[in-house]
Amino acid sequence: MELPFFPALFSTVKSLVVKQPFFPTLEDWLVNHPKILEFSWINGQTPASSQRFLTLTVFSYISFTFILSQVSRPFLARPVLKSISAVHNIFLLTLSFIMALGCLVSIFSQVPNFNTLVCFPKRTSPSGPLFFWAYIFYLSKIVEFMDTLLIILGNSMKRLSFLHVYHHFMVVIMCYLCLDSVQSSFSMVLVTNCIVHVVMYTYYLMCTLGMRPKWKKMVTDFQLLQFWASFLIMAMLVFYHFTGSGCSGILSWCFNAVFIVSLLFLFSDFHAKSYSPKVKGN
Template sequence: MEVPFFPTLFITCKTWALRQPFFPTLEDWLVNHPKIYEFSWNNGKTPASSHRFLTLTVLTYISFTFILSQVSRPTLARPVLKSITAVHNIFLLTLSFIMALGCLVSIFSEVPNFNTLVCFPRGKSPTGPLFFWAYIFYLSKIVEFVDTLLIILSNSMKRLSFLHVYHHSMVVIMCYMCLDSAQSSFAMVLVTNCVVHVVMYTYYLFCALGMRPKWKKMVTDFQLLQFWASFLIMAMLVFYHFTGAGCSGILSWCFNAFFIVSLLFLFSDFHAKSYSSSSNKVKGA
């Protein structure tokens, strides 16, 4: 049994992509490279794959964030801080673009149909190109901890909200669980998240360079849209799970469902407080 419309859309997009003259080159670089094609996630053996590493990494991030936000901190010259921030944003927006492209090419190259994309069969092992890009995605979420350090060094403590710390710490756990359980549908979530992050880090880069784009609200709107898309993807996973032979990683899906619901609530609250108050100020001016 299939979800209507999406299988046809998937085949149409896949057929179009495979016909492009540049696709074989992208496939060679982003799918068939031996390091990518032969990737295998082995808990405790693959770098950064042990439960101990995950636990210590998240606890260290939360502890250091709390400590550094409470004590007196070294101050960097503003030009130096801006330069570091700009380099950090360039790195992450470039990496996000490569991850989105790599995962998308892997989907079109490796996944035969929409059903398989949403619902990996039970017993699926986390190997191959899709899981390579999931692994890079997981590591990138640890690199994103630098976002918090830059906020602290810039003394922009209003930006160091519960939402910020909660999001950065929990998303690492989510990515780890997706890899460790070979969770179904993660590839679509990865692509949508990376596309949003390209937009987000481009905005932050402009800010670091002294420009203030007028599309700040669009960044938050994109994030909210991403969460709603994740809901749709998770709903389709449940549909395929209970109308077929079952999907891989359904238990980690439960954790991710809770996490995304909580993020949607927190981001919606942030959106309402940030932009409703702004519009009220404009009306009262």
């Protein structure tokens, strides 16, 4: 059983994209490269794939964040901090763009239909281009811990909120579980998240360079839109799971559902406090 509209839309878009003259070149770079095509996630063998690594990474992030926020911190000259921040933002917005593009090209190259995109068959192996980009995405979330360090070194402690810390360490756990359990539809979430991060890190870069874009609210709006899109994707996964032979990674789906609900609540609260008419009036 299939959902109406979405399968036809996917087939139409896929047909249009693969016929473009640039597609074979992108496919060679982002899908058919041996390192990408032959990638396989093996727990305990692939770098950063063990549960011990995940536990130590998350624990270290939380511990160092707490300690550094409580003690006297080393002072970085503002020009040095701005330079580091600029390089960090350029790296992450570029990486986010490449991950979104790589995953999209992999989807159009490797995924036969919309049903498979949303619902990986049970016993799907975590190998190939889609899982390579999911792996890079997972590693990028560890790199994003640098966001927190830059906030602390810049003495911008108002930005070091519970939402910031919670979001950064929980998303690493989510990415790990999605890879390890072969989470269905994760590639769709990856694309939407990376597109939002291109916008977000572009905004951060402009602020670092001394500009003050007027679309700060749009960044939070995009993040909220991403969470609603994730709800739609998860709902479609459940539909295919219970109307077909089942989908891979349904248990990690439960973790993701709780996590995204919590993020939606926290970001909505942040949005209300930051952009309500009462706040603007003050």
